[in-house]
Amino acid sequence: xxxxxxxFLIAGLSFSSADAQLNDLFNKAKKxxxxxxxxxxxxxxxxxxxxxxxxxxxxxxxxxEDGYYKSIYKIVLPDEAQQVVSKLSMxxxxxxxxxxxxxxxxxxxxxxxVKAKPIFVSAIQGLTFQHVTDILTGEDDAATRxxxxxxxxxxxxxxxxxxxxxLDEVNARSLWNEAVTAYNKLPLVKKINPDLDDYVTxxxxxxxFALIEEKEKGIRNDVSxxxxxxxxxxxxxxx
Numbered sequence: 001x002x003x004x005x006x007x008f009l010i011a012g013l014s015f016s017s018a019d020a021q022l023n024d025l026f027n028k029a030k031k032x033x034x035x036x037x038x039x040x041x042x043x044x045x046x047x048x049x050x051x052x053x054x055x056x057x058x059x060x061x062x063x064x065e066d067g068y069y070k071s072i073y074k075i076v077l078p079d080e081a082q083q084v085v086s087k088l089s090m091x092x093x094x095x096x097x098x099x100x101x102x103x104x105x106x107x108x109x110x111x112x113x114v115k116a117k118p119i120f121v122s123a124i125q126g127l128t129f130q131h132v133t134d135i136l137t138g139e140d141d142a143a144t145r146x147x148x149x150x151x152x153x154x155x156x157x158x159x160x161x162x163x164x165x166x167l168d169e170v171n172a173r174s175l176w177n178e179a180v181t182a183y184n185k186l187p188l189v190k191k192i193n194p195d196l197d198d199y200v201t202x203x204x205x206x207x208x209f210a211l212i213e214e215k216e217k218g219i220r221n222d223v224s225x226x227x228x229x230x231x232x233x234x235x236x237x238x239x
Contacts, residue, residue: 038233044132046234048124051143053227054215055120062208063113069106073207076102078199080192085179097179104172105196109204111169112162116155116208123150136234140220144213155205163204164197172196 038046061067068074077085077098085098124147127135135142167173176196184191218225219235226232 040129040132042230043136043234044127044129046230047132047135047143048127049228050216050219050226050231050235051124051127051147052121053231054143054219055124055147055212056117057215058208058211059113059117059120062204062211063110065110066106067113068109068204068207069103073211074102075105075109075200075203075207077105081176081196083183083192097175100175101172101179104167104175105200108163108166108169108172108200109207111166112159112201112204113208115158115162116151119151119154119158120147123147126150140217141213143216144209147212148209152205155208156201159201159204160197163201167196167200 061071062073081101082098085101127146131146135146164173167176173196180192183189219231223232226235
């Protein structure tokens with residue numbers, strides 16, 4: 001199979017041999033597909049190990065206390081909610097409603113994040129050699145985009161009810177309902193009630209994939225992050 005893929009790449013690239021980018025892609029593909037003593041199984045195992053390492057670190061980081069709340073992945077209020085808290089800022093009892101809501105939304109995301117790990121592991125174990133080849137010869141975020149495509153629906157279905165329960169657990173939804181009720185009683189305002197569950201779920205997933213992408217780029221470009229011999233051998237081919 002590797003010989004066929006290599007011949008295909010050579011044929012496709014021979015028409016544009018002067019193009020530096022295509023030559024670079026060819027060289028990367030050749031290193032991966034030549035094997036250099038590694039079997040297809042070893043190459044696949046190396047990539048799967050890298051993905052499990054990266055996703056595991058991302059999940060562990062974001063599911064810890066303040067993983068979302070005190071990081072660059074912090075979830076802020078949606079635009080409609082900003083309207084609510086802005087109008088309510090001078091209403092007695094609602095002066096700190098934005099701070100409370102933001103903290104509680106992020107706590108909900110942290111509680112849900114831990115559920116991502118088995119979903120990622122299942123997608124990683126389902127990688128074929130073609131997937132492995134495409135990822136290793138692809139862009140720095142190729143693995144992240146693969147995981148995003150294959151796990152997005154499952155993550156949403158898993159996250160959404162947990163986010164809802166977690167929002168209740170930290171009293172975020174009751175606080176939000178109080179704020180919206182008070183806001184909708186104000187004169188000359190358009191009544192609103194954004195879906196907090198859906199918003200926090202999608203933002204939590206966005207943060208998760210952003211951190212996984214960062215971990216992927218680290219393993220691809222920083223030799224010190226390749227913590228096993230198989231990782232060193234496999235990713236040395238795409239350097």
